[in-house]
Amino acid sequence: MLDRLIIEFDKGLRTLLATPAGQRPYPGAALPETLTEKQDKRHAAALMRVNHTSEICAQAIYSGQAISVRRPETAATLRATAQQGAEHLAWCEKRIKELGSHTSLLNPLFYGGSFGLGLLAGALGDRWSLGFAAETERQAGNQLARHLETLNADDQKSRTIISQIQADAAGHAQQAATQGATGLPLPLKAGIRILSNIMTTTTYHL
Template sequence: MDKLISEFDRALRTVFAPAASVRPHPDAQIDEPAMDIADKRHAAGLMRVNHCGEVCAQALYQGQALTARDPAAREALRSAAHEEVEHLAWTERRLQELGSHKSVLNPLWYAGSLAIGVTAGLVGDRWNLGFLAETERQVSAHLDAHLSKLPQADEKSRAIVRQMHADETAHAETAVALGAAPLPLPVRLAMRSMSKVMTGLSYRL
C-alpha cells in the first residue's frame, strides 16, 4: 500500500506540481531574445511539446521500473527518470518566460504512457530496455528537428533543447549497454505514429 501511495504521489507531482532542477538551467546565462508575437507563440508551442514529452517519459519510466525484474535495468530507468525531472523544470520555466502554458492534455498523456511502461516491463527486461532505447532515439530525433524549427533568435530555448538531446542520447546508449533488444519494425512505427498525435495536439493545447 505504501508503494502504491508513493507512486500515486509521484504521478500527481509530475503532472501538477512545479518541477525542480539540481543542475543549472542550460539557458541561465543567456539573455531573453527580442521576438515578435508569432515567433514567441511558435517557440512556446515547440517547448510545450518538449515539456509534454518529458511528462510522458516520467510515466513510461515509472511504469517500466515498477515491472522491471533486473536491478540494473530498474536503476537505469530510475536514473533516466531523474534527469527527465530536470528537463521538466527547464521546459516549464521556459514556457513561463514565453508567456505560455503547459499542455492541458498532460494528465491523459501521463495515464497512457504509464500503462505502456507497465506493459513494456511485463514483457521482459531486454524488451523493457529496448523500449527505453528506442524511445530515447525517437526523442533525440525529435529534439534535433526542433533545433531547426525554433526561431533563430531564441537561443535560450535552443540551449535547453541541446542539453536535453545530449541527455536522451546518453540514456539510449546506457540501455543498449545493459542488453536492450532491438524492437520489431511494427512496434517502432506504432511508437512514431503515437508520437505524431501527441506532438500535434500538444503544440496547440
C-alpha cells in the same frame, strides 16, 4: 506490488501538479531574451510545450517500468533516467513561462496512457523494457533535432535547453543499449512514432 503502485501514483501526482526542480543549472540562464515578435514567441513556446509533455510521458513510462521490471539494476537505471528527465521538465516549464505561455492541458491524459505502456513494457522482460526505453529516447532525440531546425535562429535560450535535452536523450539511449536492450521490431517502432506524432500535434496547440 501495492506499495510500489502507491509510490508511483504519488510520483505521478507530483509530476503533474508540483513545480519540478532540477539539480543542474538552468541552461542558457545567462543568455538574454532575443525574441520580440509574438509569432516567434508563440512558436517557441509551443515547441517547449511539446517537449514538456514528452518528458511527462517519459516520467510515466519509466514509473510504469520500474514497477514491472525484474532486475534491480534495470529499475535503478530507469529511476536515474527519470530523475534527469525531471530536470528537463523544470527547464521546459521555466522556458514556457518566460515566453508567456502554458503547459499542455492534455498532460494527465498522456501521463495515464504512457504509464500503462510502461507497465506493459516492463512485464515483457528487462531486455524488452530497455529496448522500449532506448527507442523512446532515440525518437525523442529526432523530435528535438526537428525543433532546432524550425526555431528562430536567434533564440539561443530555447536552443541551449533543447540541445542539452537532446544530448541527455542520446546518453540514455546508449546506456539502455549497453545494458542489453533488445531492438524493437519495425511495427512496434512505427507504433511508438505514431503515438509520438499524435502527442506532438495536439500539445503544440493545447
